[in-house]
Amino acid sequence: GAVVSQHPSWVxxxxxxxxxxxxxxxxxxxxxxxxxxQFPKQSLMLMATSNEGSKATYEQGVxxxxxxxxxxxxxxxxxxxxxxxxxxxxxxxxSAAAGLAGGAYEQYFGPGTRLTVT
Amino acid sequence: AQTVTQSQPEMSVQEAETVxxxxxxxxxxxxxxxxxYKQPPSRQMILVIRQEAYKQQNATENRFSVNxxxxxxxxxxxxxxxxxxxxxxxFCAFTPYGGSQGNLIFGKGTKLSVKP
Numbered sequence: 001g002a003v004v005s006q007h008p009s010w011v012x013x014x015x016x017x018x019x020x021x022x023x024x025x026x027x028x029x030x031x032x033x034x035x036x037x038q039f040p041k042q043s044l045m046l047m048a049t050s051n052e053g054s055k056a057t058y059e060q061g062v063x064x065x066x067x068x069x070x071x072x073x074x075x076x077x078x079x080x081x082x083x084x085x086x087x088x089x090x091x092x093x094x095s096a097a098a099g100l101a102g103g104a105y106e107q108y109f110g111p112g113t114r115l116t117v118t
Numbered sequence: 119a120q121t122v123t124q125s126q127p128e129m130s131v132q133e134a135e136t137v138x139x140x141x142x143x144x145x146x147x148x149x150x151x152x153x154x155y156k157q158p159p160s161r162q163m164i165l166v167i168r169q170e171a172y173k174q175q176n177a178t179e180n181r182f183s184v185n186x187x188x189x190x191x192x193x194x195x196x197x198x199x200x201x202x203x204x205x206x207x208x209f210c211a212f213t214p215y216g217g218s219q220g221n222l223i224f225g226k227g228t229k230l231s232v233k234p
Contacts, residue, residue: 034221034222038161041229042226042227043209043224043225043226043227044163044209044224046221046222049221091161093161093163095163100151100170101170102149102151102170102215103215104150104151104213104214104215105213106151106153106165106168107222108165109155109162109163109164111160111161111162112161112162
């Protein structure tokens with residue numbers, strides 16, 4: 001099956017600093033990747049859709065200047081949390097999309113990154 | 119708006135028994151996919167099963183099967199011979215054909231505990 005990696009799996013940073021999370025599709029090319037945020041005991045909340053070679057599409061309420069997304073190649077998307085604050089502490093999950101019949105997508109998920117901002 | 123509803127926040131089952139998780143959805147689309155994802159304590163999202171709406175036959179993957187009722191917009195997951203490793207959050211999800219972004223619409227999840 002398709003494998004998606006995320007790095008780092010866990011990061012602690014100080015308030016005001018920036019942190020970058022990488023998402024890689026290891027054995028397939030993904031023109032579309034997704035970034036989610038998950039609070040404890042809740043479902044996944046879509047933050048943005050990342051398309052290779054173009055600007056990401058952010059969901060309503062997600063600050064694009066705070067959560068910078070770059071999808072520079074067909075196997076790598078990055079999420080940079082800029083000027084992080086304690087309220088940005090969360091579990092961030094990426095997924096890479098593989099095409100299905102009918103123009104739909106199946107998503108393969110990375111293992112997630114736990115971000116703690118102190 | 120397209121929505122996915124999982125009405126059972128938590129369920130438990132004895133090892134080796136069968137359990138059914140419910141999911142209903144709302145959409146005006148005629149062609150779409152439905153998924154069940156499992157998220158164990160490791161928090162890695164794992165695809166359990168996929169159903170294409172135009173297929174009348176219910177999908178099956180080993181001990182996991184679905185009961186897909188398109189007219190009722192219902193998509194339940196049956197786990198047979200439950201194992202301790204089935205303990206996880208289970209999310210039902212929907213994606214339409216030809217979606218411009220291809221994003222999944224998730225339910226809120228059902229926490230399943232398998233007891234020895």
